[in-house]
Amino acid sequence: MTRALRADAARNRSLLLAAATEEFASRGMDASVADIARRAGVGKGTVFRHFPTKDDLIAAIVLDRVDSLAELARSLYQAPDAGAALFEFLAAAAGKQQQLDFSFLRDAGEINDRLASARERLFAAIVALVERAQGAGAVRTDVTGLDVILMMCVPSHVVSFVPGAGPELWRRYLALVIDGLRPEGAHPLGPASPMSV
Amino acid sequence: MTRALRADAARNRSLLLAAATEEFASRGMDASVADIARRAGVGKGTVFRHFPTKDDLIAAIVLDRVDSLAELARSLYQAPDAGAALFEFLAAAAGKQQQLDFSFLRDAGEINDRLASARERLFAAIVALVERAQGAGAVRTDVTGLDVILMMCVPSHVVSFVPGAGPELWRRYLALVIDGLRPEGAHPLGPASPMSV
Amino acid sequence: MTRALRADAARNRSLLLAAATEEFASRGMDASVADIARRAGVGKGTVFRHFPTKDDLIAAIVLDRVDSLAELARSLYQAPDAGAALFEFLAAAAGKQQQLDFSFLRDAGEINDRLASARERLFAAIVALVERAQGAGAVRTDVTGLDVILMMCVPSHVVSFVPGAGPELWRRYLALVIDGLRPEGAHPLGPASPMSV
Amino acid sequence: MTRALRADAARNRSLLLAAATEEFASRGMDASVADIARRAGVGKGTVFRHFPTKDDLIAAIVLDRVDSLAELARSLYQAPDAGAALFEFLAAAAGKQQQLDFSFLRDAGEINDRLASARERLFAAIVALVERAQGAGAVRTDVTGLDVILMMCVPSHVVSFVPGAGPELWRRYLALVIDGLRPEGAHPLGPASPMSV
DNA sequence: GATGAATGAGTATTCATTCAT
DNA sequence: GATGAATGAATACTCATTCAT
Numbered sequence: 001m002t003r004a005l006r007a008d009a010a011r012n013r014s015l016l017l018a019a020a021t022e023e024f025a026s027r028g029m030d031a032s033v034a035d036i037a038r039r040a041g042v043g044k045g046t047v048f049r050h051f052p053t054k055d056d057l058i059a060a061i062v063l064d065r066v067d068s069l070a071e072l073a074r075s076l077y078q079a080p081d082a083g084a085a086l087f088e089f090l091a092a093a094a095g096k097q098q099q100l101d102f103s104f105l106r107d108a109g110e111i112n113d114r115l116a117s118a119r120e121r122l123f124a125a126i127v128a129l130v131e132r133a134q135g136a137g138a139v140r141t142d143v144t145g146l147d148v149i150l151m152m153c154v155p156s157h158v159v160s161f162v163p164g165a166g167p168e169l170w171r172r173y174l175a176l177v178i179d180g181l182r183p184e185g186a187h188p189l190g191p192a193s194p195m196s197v
Numbered sequence: 198m199t200r201a202l203r204a205d206a207a208r209n210r211s212l213l214l215a216a217a218t219e220e221f222a223s224r225g226m227d228a229s230v231a232d233i234a235r236r237a238g239v240g241k242g243t244v245f246r247h248f249p250t251k252d253d254l255i256a257a258i259v260l261d262r263v264d265s266l267a268e269l270a271r272s273l274y275q276a277p278d279a280g281a282a283l284f285e286f287l288a289a290a291a292g293k294q295q296q297l298d299f300s301f302l303r304d305a306g307e308i309n310d311r312l313a314s315a316r317e318r319l320f321a322a323i324v325a326l327v328e329r330a331q332g333a334g335a336v337r338t339d340v341t342g343l344d345v346i347l348m349m350c351v352p353s354h355v356v357s358f359v360p361g362a363g364p365e366l367w368r369r370y371l372a373l374v375i376d377g378l379r380p381e382g383a384h385p386l387g388p389a390s391p392m393s394v
Numbered sequence: 395m396t397r398a399l400r401a402d403a404a405r406n407r408s409l410l411l412a413a414a415t416e417e418f419a420s421r422g423m424d425a426s427v428a429d430i431a432r433r434a435g436v437g438k439g440t441v442f443r444h445f446p447t448k449d450d451l452i453a454a455i456v457l458d459r460v461d462s463l464a465e466l467a468r469s470l471y472q473a474p475d476a477g478a479a480l481f482e483f484l485a486a487a488a489g490k491q492q493q494l495d496f497s498f499l500r501d502a503g504e505i506n507d508r509l510a511s512a513r514e515r516l517f518a519a520i521v522a523l524v525e526r527a528q529g530a531g532a533v534r535t536d537v538t539g540l541d542v543i544l545m546m547c548v549p550s551h552v553v554s555f556v557p558g559a560g561p562e563l564w565r566r567y568l569a570l571v572i573d574g575l576r577p578e579g580a581h582p583l584g585p586a587s588p589m590s591v
Numbered sequence: 592m593t594r595a596l597r598a599d600a601a602r603n604r605s606l607l608l609a610a611a612t613e614e615f616a617s618r619g620m621d622a623s624v625a626d627i628a629r630r631a632g633v634g635k636g637t638v639f640r641h642f643p644t645k646d647d648l649i650a651a652i653v654l655d656r657v658d659s660l661a662e663l664a665r666s667l668y669q670a671p672d673a674g675a676a677l678f679e680f681l682a683a684a685a686g687k688q689q690q691l692d693f694s695f696l697r698d699a700g701e702i703n704d705r706l707a708s709a710r711e712r713l714f715a716a717i718v719a720l721v722e723r724a725q726g727a728g729a730v731r732t733d734v735t736g737l738d739v740i741l742m743m744c745v746p747s748h749v750v751s752f753v754p755g756a757g758p759e760l761w762r763r764y765l766a767l768v769i770d771g772l773r774p775e776g777a778h779p780l781g782p783a784s785p786m787s788v
Numbered sequence: 789g790a791t792g793a794a795t796g797a798g799t800a801t802t803c804a805t806t807c808a809t
Numbered sequence: 810g811a812t813g814a815a816t817g818a819a820t821a822c823t824c825a826t827t828c829a830t
Contacts, residue, residue, distance in 0.1 A: 006809070009814060030227070033800060043816040048801065050814095105358070143373070150355045151373065157354050158347045161302070162391045171387040176340070176348065176377045178384070185381025190368040194359045206789075230825060240791040242828085251825065400830070403793060424621070427821060437795040442822065444793095500752050537767070544749045545767065551748050552741045555696070556785045565781040570734070570742065572778070574767045579775025584762040588753045600810075624804060634812040636807085645804065 013050050015040040017064065020057055029058070059112040062105070066118045069093055073125035083138025086129045087178055090148075094155040094174045105197070123149060140186045144193040151177050210247050212237040214261065217254055226255075256309040259302070263315045266290055270322035280335025283326045283345075284375055291352040291367045302394070320346060337383045341390040348374050407444050409434040411458070414451055423452070453506040456499065460512045463487055467519035477532025480523045481572055484542075488549040488564045499591070517543060534580045538587040545571050604641050606631040608655065611648055620649075650703040653696065657709045660684055664716035674729025677720045678769055681743055685765045688747035696788070714740060731777040735784040742768050 019040035023031040033054055037044045051057035072092055079085035105119060127145030134141050139148075154177050155170040162169060216237035220228040230251055234241045248254035269289055276282035302316060324342030331338050336345075351374050352367040359366060413434035417425040427448055431438045445451035466486055473479035499513060521539030528535050533542075548571050549564040556563060610631035614622040624645055628635045642648035663683055670676035696710060718736030725732050730739075745768050746761040753760060 006814070008808075012814080030799095032798080034798090044800095045802085045816050046814075049816095052801090054800065147369070147373070150358055150370070153358070154351050154355065158351065161347055161350070161394050163394065165391060166388060168388050169391065172344070172390065173347070175384060175386045176344070177373075178377075179382060180373045180375075180377030182382045182384075185376060185379045187372060187376055187379075189372045191363060191365050193369065194362060194366065197358055197360065209790090227824095229823085234792095241793095241826090242791050243789085245826065246789075249826095400793070402829075406794080424820095426819080428819090438821095439795050439823085440793075443795095446822090448821065541763070541767070544752055544764070547752070548745050548749065552745065555741055555744070555788055557788065559785060560782060562782050563785065566738070566784065567741070569778060569780045570738070570771045571767075572771075573776060574769075574771030576776045576778075579770060579773045581766060581770055581773075583766045585757060585759050587763065588756060588760065591752055591754065603811090621803095623802085628813095635805090635814095636812050637810085639805065640810075643805095 009050075012040070012042055012046055015042065016047060016050055016057070017061055021061055024058070024061070033057075055111050059115050063112075063115050063118055065096055066105075066115070066122050069096065070118065070122040070125050073122065073129055077125070077128055077132065082129075082132040082136035086133040086139065086148075089126070089129055090152055090178065091171070091174060093152050094170045126152075137183065139181050140183045142186065142189055143181060146195075146197065147193050148181065149197070151181070206247075209237070209239055209243055212239065213244060213247055213254070214258055218258055221255075221258070230254075253309070256312045260309070260312050260315055262293055263302075263312065263319050266293070267315065267319040267322050270319065270326055274322070274325055274329065279326075279329040279333035283330040283336065286323070286326055287345075287349055287375065288368070288371060290349050291371045323349075334380060336378050337380045339383065339386055340378060343392075343394065344390050345378065347394070348378070403444075406434070406436055406440055409436065410441060410444055410451070411455055415455055418452070418455070427451075449505050453509045457506075457509050457512055459490060460499075460509070460516050463490070464512065464516040464519050467516065467523055471519070471522055471526065476523075476526040476530035480527040480533065480542075483520070483523055484546055484572065485565070485568060487546050488568045520546075531577060533575050534577045536580065536583055537575060540589075540591065541587050542575065544591070545575070600641075603631070603633055603637055606633065607638060607641055607648070608652055612652055615649075615652070624648075646702055650706045654703070654706050654709055656687060657696075657706070657713050660687070661709065661713040661716050664713065664720055668716070668719055668723065673720075673723040673727035677724040677730065677739075680717070680720055681739075681769065682762070682765060684743045685746040685761045688744060688761075717743075728774060730772050731774045733777065733780055734772060737786075737788065738784050739772065741788070742772070 016036065020031075020036045023036045023039055027035070033047050034044055036057075037047050040047075047057065051060060069089075069092070073089055076085040076089050079088075123145070126149055130139060130143075130145040130148045133139040155173040158173045159165050159170045213233065217228075217233045220233045220236055224232070230244055231241055233254075234244050237244075244254065248257060266286075266289070270286055273282040273286050276285075320342070323346055327336060327340075327342040327345045330336040352370040355370045356362045356367045410430065414425075414430045417430045417433055421429070427441050428438055430451075431441050434441075441451065445454060463483075463486070467483055470479040470483050473482075517539070520543055524533060524537075524539040524542045527533040549567040552567045553559045553564045607627065611622075611627045614627045614630055618626070624638055625635055627648075628638050631638075638648065642651060660680075660683070664680055667676040667680050670679075714736070717740055721730060721734075721736040721739045724730040746764040749764045750756045750761045
């Protein structure tokens with residue numbers, strides 16, 4: 001499908017993905033392509049050779065992340081402790097998100113078919129993890145998989161408000177989120193969970 | 198200090214704040230000044246007469262909100278049930294944020310001195326509410342006022358990911374956040390709370 | 395419909411139309427908007443305030459020209475000598491085109507509804523002139539109005555090939571074109587005239 | 592002088608000239624080098640190995656055409672009927688031009704010495720044809736060879752304005768041009784013919 | 789005071805051309 | 810020799826901000 005890249009081209013592609021990830025993380029989603037190119041140490045044109053559109057660049061970053069999270073979710077489905085498996089997954093997700101907010105998932109469908117279906121697969125894998133954790137009594141039964149997916153992006157978002165945040169601060173807020181998902185001390189949630197994102 | 202505004206000028210100022218709030222809410226933070234002016238029914242120049250900078254306009258909106266939340270926090274400090282008081286405050290905050298994310302607080306200091314000190318007052322009032330709620334056993338004692346402040350913006354953020362979200366959906370995620378703040382079923386939080394935002 | 399322009403704005407609009415006409419004439423249709431702005435002595439943004447799109451600028455120029463030619467064609471329809479009337483019209487058209495080739499008429503329809511219908515009116519007026527000239531025996535009867543319209547752009551095109559062409563050189567080639575349209579010495583034309591442009 | 596090309600190189604050169612001709616014909620003079628390379632089935636770099644510049648590629652195409660027209664003009668000089676010979680030549684020129692407008696001749700001199708002198712030879716041959724046709728009474732004597740050369744590009748230009756033009760439509764306008772060149776019904780031409788193009 | 793015209797720095801994107809593989 | 814990756818100048822267009830009316 002995708003031709004094997006020449007060594008230098010492959011290298012530039014990685015540099016670009018890395019640079020873009022950092023730039024989006026620090027400047028927000030409207031970081032300029034020019035800045036990304038500069039950070040990657042390549043010419044502006046090179047960005048467009050690899051990603052015909054800024055949106056394609058974004059999609060590529062998200063796709064990477066979504067695919068690797070889905071991979072992880074699927075492998076954790078085999079873990080013996082269902083509750084621990086889910087929480088480990090959430091930790092992995094939160095850690096990754098430190099670098100890049102999950103916001104693009106919002107309109108992933110509009111951007112890219114491939115991305116949209118990768119998202120579906122990720123969501124399905126997470127839902128499975130959640131349901132298994134509920135079966136094991138580790139997660140309250142009045143939350144849905146979608147609720148968990150939505151709360152998954154909380155730690156990185158919260159931490160983004162803290163100027164000199166330490167690299168592990170997200171763990172604190174993930175812990176808080178998880179405690180909210182536990183059966184102990186659960187109170188009624190009010191409105192029903194949304195059907196989809 | 199602040200000159201009394203002529204009646205029409207005062208009216209324009211309110212129209213602008215309202216228009217800007219709506220526009221930011223629906224188009225995001227990079228809504229254009231021209232659109233805001235059009236929605237307010239005034240010329241573009243008028244926007245800049247009232248707010249020398251787009252950032253100043255934003256700051257004015259946030260200031261309004263911060264001040265009214267601080268007011269509320271102070272009045273709830275008198276309420277008999279300390280836990281209910283805090284939770285009611287969080288509900289009010291989440292409801293307001295539905296229209297405009299709290300993100301500007303992030304760099305409030307850089308934007309505007311007046312805003313920065315309003316923020317300090319708001320934070321102090323929230324910290325007081327939290328400590329009283331902890332004293333009443335309604336909130337776990339290993340969270341700080343700042344933790345609560347940070348979690349306060351979660352519901353509106355989460356809801357922003359849901360396309361056709363109902364107007365009350367934020368209550369669901371506020372409930373989840375609050376359940377995480379309760380003493381029941383609390384697990385250790387890991388990293389220490391940050392000292393400031 | 396179109397608000398009355400402020401004096402300075404009206405001035406800029408004319409400056410822009412003039413500058414664009416010259417620039418397009420000398421650099422061809424892909425003269426840059428920046429150059430046009432510079433030639434008009436205004437900022438780049440001003441071009442876009444007056445003409446939202448480069449194509450709109452082009453359309454405005456052509457519309458002016460088309461409308462004034464149509465006007466002329468209609469008034470010449472009253473002239474006593476039908477042949478002379480047509481030839482005078484062709485001279486006027488060729489003279490104007492010296493500054494700007496007629497090429498945009500080619501895809502005028504794609505550009506602009508208003509322009510498309512102005513073109514229709516122009517063509518109708520020319521066809522009327524041609525038919526009257528044929529009735530008077532001044533033009534061979536095997537050519538159509540459309541043929542004449544097509545040949546109308548020949549003088550300016552031909553002259554564009556001559557580097558230091560004098561300002562009246564187009565008259566020489568118009569004379570040649572007109573001699574081809576006369577009944578004397580007419581030979582069969584081969585393929586039928588197209589139905590439309 | 593010109594090294595003999597390796598067989599494959601020669602082949603690529605032809606492929607490129609053919610591809611470029613087609614691409615220019617259908618996309619206009621700003622067809623992209625990349626598209627030309629793709630159509631020829633070679634890499635972009637190969638284009639530049641053969642033609643250091645896009646302009647050189649254009650010049651090469653024109654040179655081919657100019658040389659073959661000159662060849663034709665010279666051979667037609669032997670034909671018994673001088674008028675028919677000239678008209679046949681014009682038909683050949685118009686037919687070729689259907690694929691590629693003659694416009695580059697305009698600045699041929701600036702582009703390329705070799706092209707400039709090929710053009711001189713072509714013009715000389717045409718002038719000879721014209722003068723012979725005038726001697727035979729087939730062409731009016733107040734036109735110069737240069738006039739005829741200039742009118743030669745009319746048919747393809749005119750036809751370019753007709754959207755769904757049939758492949759022979761140019762013949763109609765060539766007939767019109769030729770009728771203008773005949774002695775019958777000739778009227779005075781006004782300005783003198785230019786000395787050069 | 790209000791208006792909207794003018795401005796120009798900034799943005800994504802294209803494309804001829806160069807050069808490492 | 811051939812390839813296609815890299816480059817950066819150029820282009821149309823946007824928008825916060827200034828200023829003449």
